[in-house]
Amino acid sequence: MGVEQHKKESPKKVNCKVITVSDTRTNDTDKSGNLIIRLLEENSHIIHDYEIVTDDFEVIEEAIKKGCLDQKIDVVLINGGTGIASRDVTVEVVQSLLEKELTGFGEIFRMLSYLEDIGSAAILSRAVAGVAYNTAIFSMPGSSGAVKLAMEKLIIPEISHVVREIRKDSKMESY
Incomplete structure (x- = not known):
């Protein structure tokens, strides 16, 4: 079965939680978190939770x-x-936390950042994605430009496909 068939079998809507990690942002000043929410909603996905947490290992882990x-x-x-x-x-x-890492996410994000946006400063850019507890996790830099790039070029095109792949062998509810 090819990628296009997988995508056809993928859920049309996925349920999401958005987390902004920042010591300074508030609901009113969180441009990147709000951009993620807007792009997800524009693509028919559902936001179940949103929170801003501080740059603290235990706080981020708990969220x-x-x-x-x-x-x-x-x-x-x-x-x-x-x-x-x-x-x-x-x-x-x-x-x-990851049980499986999607190494291509960070690799392609940095390549796109290099080509489309920030040049050699892309080597400073850390982005990671994978699966933990049968849940997809995408972590991207906090700048609006980085969020726009990651969401439009990588996450939105594949989010449903990723969820399909996680669900296909589990006994979770059908989509």
């Missing part, structure tokens, strides 16, 4: 686990905390 363990949520999307400063620990948290 991700809460989303993954919620039976209503198929995908957790995280923005922020992916840089190389000492407080940027989102990638380390996500990697500690």
